Amino acid sequence: MSIKSKLLRMKNHLQVEDKIERPVEELKERIEVKKFDQGNGMETEFKEMGFEPFYFDGERSYRKRLLYPFDGERDRLLVDSFHRLKSFWEENDHDHPLSFRGKSLDRLLFFDTETTGLSTGAGNVIFLIGYARLTEEGIEVTQHLLESPSDEAAFLSGFLEDFAEDDYLVSYNGKSFDWPQVKSRHAFIRKQLPKLPSFGHIDLLHSARRLWKHELPSCRLSIVEEHKLHIYRKHDIPGSMAPILYFDYLHDKDPLHLKGVIDHNDQDVRSLVYLYEEIARKLFFSKEVRSSSMEHFYIGDWFEKLSMYEWAETHYKKAIECSTQSFSQGYFRLGLLYKKMGEKKKAIDNLETSIDKSAFPPVEAWIELSKYAEHDEKNVAKALTYAKEAYSLLKKANRVTEKKKIKQVEDLNNRLKRLEMKKAKQMGG
Secondary structure, eight states: OOHHHHHHHHHHHHHSGGGTSOOHHHHHHHHTOOOOOGGGSHHHHHHHTTOEEEEETTEEEEEEEEEEEOOSHHHHHHHHHHHHHHHHHHHOOOOOTTOOTTOOGGGEEEEEEEESSSSOOTTOOEEEEEEEEEOSSEEEEEEEEOSSGGGHHHHHHHHHHHOOTTOEEEESSIIIIIHHHHHHHHHHTGGGSOOOOOOEEEEHHHHHHHHHTTTSSOOOHHHHIIIIIOOOOSSOOOGGGHHHHHHHHHHHTOGGGGHHHHHHHHHHHHHHHHHHHHHHHHHHOTTTSOOOHHHHHHHHHHHHHTTOHHHHHHHHHHHHHHOSSOOHHHHHHHHHHHHHTTOHHHHHHHHHHHHHTOSSOOHHHHHHHHHHHHHTSOOHHHHHHHHHHHHHHHHHOOSSOHHHHHHHHHHHHHHHHHHHHHHHHHHHO
């Protein structure tokens, strides 16, 4: 059946979720899953696709290892970046979500799965696990394939045999989807399997969203690949096709149904290697990589939330420098950052600049300046002027949620009343 025909079929498959996410036992009954013995040609066909059989407790799954040798300038830069990042993490005790401090590069597993459904329900089955490792020679991709639902113990055992306590996963939505799936399937048959080890986990989806959710139409890996990594897939099988192709394979006993899914998974895990390097360089080697004003801004925001204020300061400044227009929001956030850092003069200067640079300055900038004028400068008249400007802007603003606006109006009313009383008291005195 052609890919076009399969895509048309997919619409019907995806209309009702449990057509894909059926329990394992129902799956076995519906598709007439048979134990594939060595005499039926299945092993030969899998070998032609690069897979070797793996046996465990009377069951069989398949495992494939493929090395992509380092070649060309891009690969040399990749290797150099990872060695420098390793040194950076070892020399700097930053508690950052991207850190793999204490881990060697070959313990990083860039990890992805393919499943029979799109949720984390108990009826969802993993049929392909792939991961890439950095080696001295290149990127090694390992894939484990579930021959049939009745071979799940062999499938997971083969994966766990490769897995060590000091491995560190790097995934894309793996914290929410892929690893919970592994834990769920392991729980079903754990009496037959080795213990599932604990480990560190870096989820690059969260990083990508922080940097690009306001810029890209979607943060799907394929979109990020094209726009940020300049990786363009040809004849790629969409991930949503994977369940249907696996069911076709089970029904027809034809491993070729899975070739597109296997290639898709292989590209996914290799892309994660380059994506990690791209994001980490933008964060920590910002002088060497080109980033947009908004990328710097959202990186600064990320560092600020992590209380890494010096890094946040660097990126907010770069956001302002890279902007082709007056970046009022950049000055505003830099002002708030300096307030947290206890640098009052810099805070006031940047808050005032944020007002000067915008026809619609942030209401909060006026409020912060009012606080400084009242408490630090002891200038009640100036504080009152700033508070009135904030109140006037807030009453006109449509850019805040109603709940937030009501609270701000209430707080400003209280501030105005108190400042009016202070001013009257000063004048009366």
